[in-house]
Amino acid sequence: MLSEGWAKVYITVEGDSGDIERCCEKKDSHMEDLSLQYVNLEESENLERHRTEGFSSSKALVVRRGAPFRVSLQLEDRTFHPKTDFLRIKVMLGSLYVIIPVTSSKKVSSSSWNAYIDPEGLNLQSPSIFICSPASASVGCYRFQLCVFTQESQKAYAIGKFILLCNPWCREDAVYVPFEDQREEYVQNDSGLLFMGTPMNLVSRPWSFDQYEPGVLEACLNLLQVSPWHQKNTRLDYLNRNNPVYISRVVSAMINSEDDLGVLKGNWSDDFKQGVHPSMWTGSGDILKQWAQSGYSPVKYGQCWVFAAVMCTVMRVLGIPCRVVTNFNSAHDTNANLVIEEYYTETGQKLNVSKDSIWNFHVWVECYMTRRDLGPGMDGWQVLDPTPQERSGGEFCCGPAPVKAIKDRRIDLLYDIPFVYAEVNADVLSVIVSKGRVISYSKDTEKVGSLILTKAIGFPIHQSITGDYKHIKSPTSSLTSRRSTMSGDSTLSRGSSNGVSVSLTLDRAQVAGEPVCFTVKVINRQNVAKKMKVHFNAQAKEYNHGPSDAFWETHGVIKLAPMEAKVVHQQILPAEYAHVLGDNLINLAVVVEDMDSQERVLASEEFNIASPHLTVQVADSIVPNKVQTASVSFTNPFSHPVSGVLTVAGAGLIQGKVNFRVLSLCPGGRMEQHITFVPSMVGTKMLQASLSLTNISSTIRGFKMVSVHGA
Known part of the structure; x- marks a missing residue:
């Protein structure tokens, strides 16, 4: 494992000059010096090879663990001679480092760092070196050096930096996913839908995860750096970042700001004057960049779907497959008796007297990983909930709780399975009270967790995963x-x-x-x-x-x-x-x-009561770097005039957001707004629009999936 490898190197190797001396055998014969002119990180090739093209704006090369990436050397004066010249790569993560001999063998081990010289580039003035990390390497921003040894000299050159992410394409990685359509949906997709409302009247809210927007990758890495775990013990934190279980718990705690310099401040009151109403957010990018640019002051404000959507962004950036999940009629069982009490007056008015509660919907995330800490059978989707509700291990975080363990009520396993089990399985006791005494009650065993949804793979519709969490007597699809x-x-x-x-x-x-x-x-x-x-x-x-x-x-x-x-x-x-x-x-x-x-x-x-929708239309043929046109239309269904502000956004389509003033629109009146945009990325993107009404506390939304094809 990487942590063991790091520890061994850290203990036995100390000091840069000592590294060079121990990595070289000196010869007595004379030969012309070997000097390095520059290093080409082959960014275009490596980004494509590692499926990280979306991070091309990063100042560092972005690659995935367990797979080789290539760097090309431009030598001065003479070519490389494999019999007399020796190369070493020194890779550093904080104070941890490992020295990798560059060999001529392409055989690599998935459990250790490897480097080999491209056989086709031997004896040339521009040899290529392939560097491969273990499939269990720690996630983070690395520095690396090239150490050049000849019979006459020893030189070290700083090559630069690379960012290492988890690799769902690598079989040996703990986050490996075997199907390409799932990797595209749960790692690469930068937009999605959040499901809200009620089971009979679903609301599909568009959300832009924004993981490829400039500054988002850096903010996600900074989240790990400013966490209490890193501040308390930097070396141990770096070592533990090889494990997606550890990473996911850190991120779950850092999305909320209850214990730390977390990203979002929760607010469930009626007063949002000092920040943004949670329903006004349309994507993760604005939140993460505002947090980073403010010096890690929590962004105001978030509620469950905002917490979950931002966490989904962070996990996808780090290479851990992630999806947003909605549990309808989600129980918060404060006394752990698996019963939620609800009280009514004798005329049917519901009372606010119970410490237990049922949220009409609650949104969390699932991340895909193996659970080597729990043994066989618990691999796959794991529940993680960044909304601050209860403490776990002293921190406001939740999970990762295996979905399989929740279904089988394995409350003896880590992490937080009893809490999540109650969220989807508690009974509801409805009590009628009069003058302080109970006059009637009834129990409902089906209400809680009645429907659990996520976005379907490849399509802007919902998929029921209720059966993954519960043993259903007569399963029917949510549709x-x-x-x-x-x-x-x-x-x-x-x-x-x-x-x-x-x-x-x-x-x-x-x-x-x-x-x-x-x-x-x-x-x-x-x-x-x-x-x-x-x-x-x-x-x-x-x-x-x-x-x-x-x-x-x-x-x-x-x-x-x-x-x-x-x-x-x-x-x-x-x-x-x-x-x-x-x-x-x-x-x-x-x-x-x-x-x-x-x-x-x-x-x-x-x-x-569902709001009406905006209609978004675009042309069928969309290509990058060319001006395109879209239209947004809306017909007022209300019995009174409405006005407001129309906002249009789309990661990979529009830089930032575009706002338009919508003047008074009479009942039955129709508006249509044309927008021009220039796509910057190939792939399926979401163009979303929202109309915030000024005279009604309501926001009208709409979206259109746009396929941007290569020219």
């Missing part, structure tokens, strides 16, 4: 579930007692500007007539908070004959919910009360 819900044949929530059962169903996915239509079905399960009070209640809430006071409620009375079922249709008009639009969700509840027995039954559901 099928969504269709059945939208068509109105899926009961969302139901409650029952010995005498009465009630169910609440949203008739369709809710869209801004349309009424919220829902159906309540009440069934008398006894052979006696009943007179029932029916209480309806709607409260606005943020995805991670309890709801505020009711913004809509209505009450009524129904009569039920023995064994009779009745259906009640209700709607909330756009004017009644307009002031709670934006990123809010709605907690909708119905309580039916038997007027004779005072027995009460609750059914509830939380849903989101």
Whole structure:
């Protein structure tokens, strides 16, 4: 292993002059001196060979471990003679270093540093040397020197720097992924989708990971350098950076700023005046560069999807395959009893009294790696959560927790498996209270972790990975579930007692500007007539908070004959919910009360009202370094005029961001904005647009995947 190799060299070899003396046998015969004129790092060839072309703006050569890279030497006065001339490469990471003899054999070991001279370049004035690191080398920015030994002299030349990343293309690397489409998606893709909202009304938020934007690579490496682990013990930190388990825990802790000089400051209040509202971020690049340029002051502000998306960027930059994952109805079980208690009044208003909580959605990341520390069977995707919730090993971080261990409830293994297990498996106990006492309760064993999604490989759609986390009784795809819900044949929530059962169903996915239509079905399960009070209640809430006071409620009375079922249709008009639009969700509840027995039954559901979309269109044929045109259009679906600021961005397509003022747009009015851009990179890129409305707390978004083909 690399750490052992470093340790051996560090102990037995000391001092630059001593290095040269021990690496050379002196001869007595005379020969003309061998001098180095310059070194060519063959950047274009090496970047292509190591699939790091996107990092071409870096001041250092960027390569991946476990694979050779080539440097060419330009010698002065005479050519290289392999029988009398000797070359050594000294590679340095901080105070650690290793000296590599340059041989003529192309046989290399994946467990040690190697260097060999290109046989085709022998006896030339421009020989080429291939340098190969172990597949377990430490990630970081290295310095390296060339030591030239002849019969007459010994010289050392500083060649420069190279940045070494993990290598998912290398079988011996702990982050190896065997399929090219997965490597393209989880390492190289610089854009993606974050899924939010609710299972029946998914919101696909475009995100630019920006890993190839200037300054992002350097910021990610600086993140490792300013971490408490590096500051506390630099040498040990460098040694441990050979292990993706260690790297991922450091990054998980450094994305939030609770314990350190982390990247993001979390804020779940209603006051964002001293920073940026989390929903306004569209990519990781602005966040990481602002953090680095500020001298590592935390960027304000982040919430779970921002934390996760920025961590995904850092991990992909470092070469560790990573994807963003959304868990819908994610439990935070503070007392570790795997039960989340939710309390309601007798008229259906949800109370903020429980220390436990359920976030409508929670976003984390998965990274792909082998778990040699846990033994066989735990390799593959690992949960990592940079959102600060609970401490792990004294730090606000979470993971890596093997997804396989979560599914099998292997709570004896590292790291943080019980916490993640509860997030996807806890039961929900809904309790109706009146005057301080419990008058009714019901348990839901299916709500938590009801749907777990990530972006599909190669396509801008979602993929359900729920079955990776849980043993599902009757698995159905998220798309099928969504269709059945939208068509109105899926009961969302139901409650029952010995005498009465009630169910609440949203008739369709809710869209801004349309009424919220829902159906309540009440069934008398006894052979006696009943007179029932029916209480309806709607409260606005943020995805991670309890709801505020009711913004809509209505009450009524129904009569039920023995064994009779009745259906009640209700709607909330756009004017009644307009002031709670934006990123809010709605907690909708119905309580039916038997007027004779005072027995009460609750059914509830939380849903989101989807915003309309921007339409982004581009030409079919896009080539780099040529002016292209796109259009962004929007039709106002609201019953009142809107205005705002349109922002267009796209990593690899547009430098920075372009803003346009959108003046008052009347109901039904349409706007269209044309944008010119010059693509700088080949590949599939995301052109994204967002319209921040000034008179509504809402942001309208849209995106288009753009294929940039080589000229």
